[in-house]
Amino acid sequence: MKIKQGFKLRPLGNEFILVGEGLEQINFNRMITMNETAAYLWQRVMDGQDFDAQRLADYLTEEYEVTPEQALNDSQATIDSWLKAEIIM
């Protein structure tokens, strides 16, 4: 997986929003809300690196008190929701 280009993550109150601001996403007229954990994962992969659920799970266990199994489950769920939102490919 890779993130699509042209998105910007912005803090808003206690949450984060992901907005299409670059020319690549000029017609992206939705807004994705992210909690702190999802925003952390997005920031880790925002350099355009290739990632999969295992890579995200590693990032989660680096930062949060979470079992590897739980981290992998959460990462898979995150990837599923990002795919559905069409912000990664």
Place this chain on the structure above:
Amino acid sequence: MVESRNYNVAGFGFSIDGESDVLALLTNYEPFRVEQPIDPMLFRLVLGEVKPEPTMEHVFTDTSDDDMPRIEVYHVGRDWQIQLAMYKTSPICAIMRVSEDFSLVRLQADPAVIKFAIDNAAMLIYAFSTADKGVLEMHASVTVKDGKGFLFLGKSGTGKSTHSRLWLETFPEAWLLNDDNPVLRLLPNNEVHVYGSPWSGKTPCYINREVPVGGIVKLTQAPANAIHTLSLPEAYAYMLASSSGLKIVPAMMDALYNTIASVIQIIPVQGLECLPDTDAAKLCESTINTK
């Protein structure tokens, strides 16, 4: 005869230079006219020829709304060229050459549409050059009641002006500040104020006044009246869609984000689903004023 006129809109100055007979058309700017340039001075808009430039790099074309002018943005070296058409599919009728920092604008327009060209050029450059100063040039109708301004937002045709008119009918002391393009400012003390402007859409309402914001309401047409506070992401999306700016320029987008994110946490944005009736105005006013 060429002359230069100075204006003060929401505490920011600009000037328009042109032939006297053309400037005489700008009656909507008269309430904002000042004798001397004020500080800060945003830009100087000069009417005159724009020399063709063979190498322009297309940046962006705004055709977001069928009824709104089409705006084409190009780079000419580090400067900008901005071209305007009356509607989405009509031919270009005005060309602006703008310095990188938006402080100097040359505008050449078809004489038949010179007023349209000046208004749109001034509105655009005003928005671009104030974005980093806590300013939002909004697409909204604003009614003042009890000394506070209430902004009604919504897409073209949702009834922003109608809702303002309903407030004027319902509350005898209410008055219209601006019907299309007011200026919102986040002040250094974190107060949010709204100002009249020389741009008010189809309603000639050019009032040089400033009031604190009492409420911001996003309107949607509906079969029944209902109101609720929008979530921050919803409020952000509607405020951004209602604010002018060159959103593909990262620094300008950062500035708009900073202002909007602050404003919506100071003034919670309401979502009003409404009929075009006085009950909608009463519901809206009583809900905001009891919060």
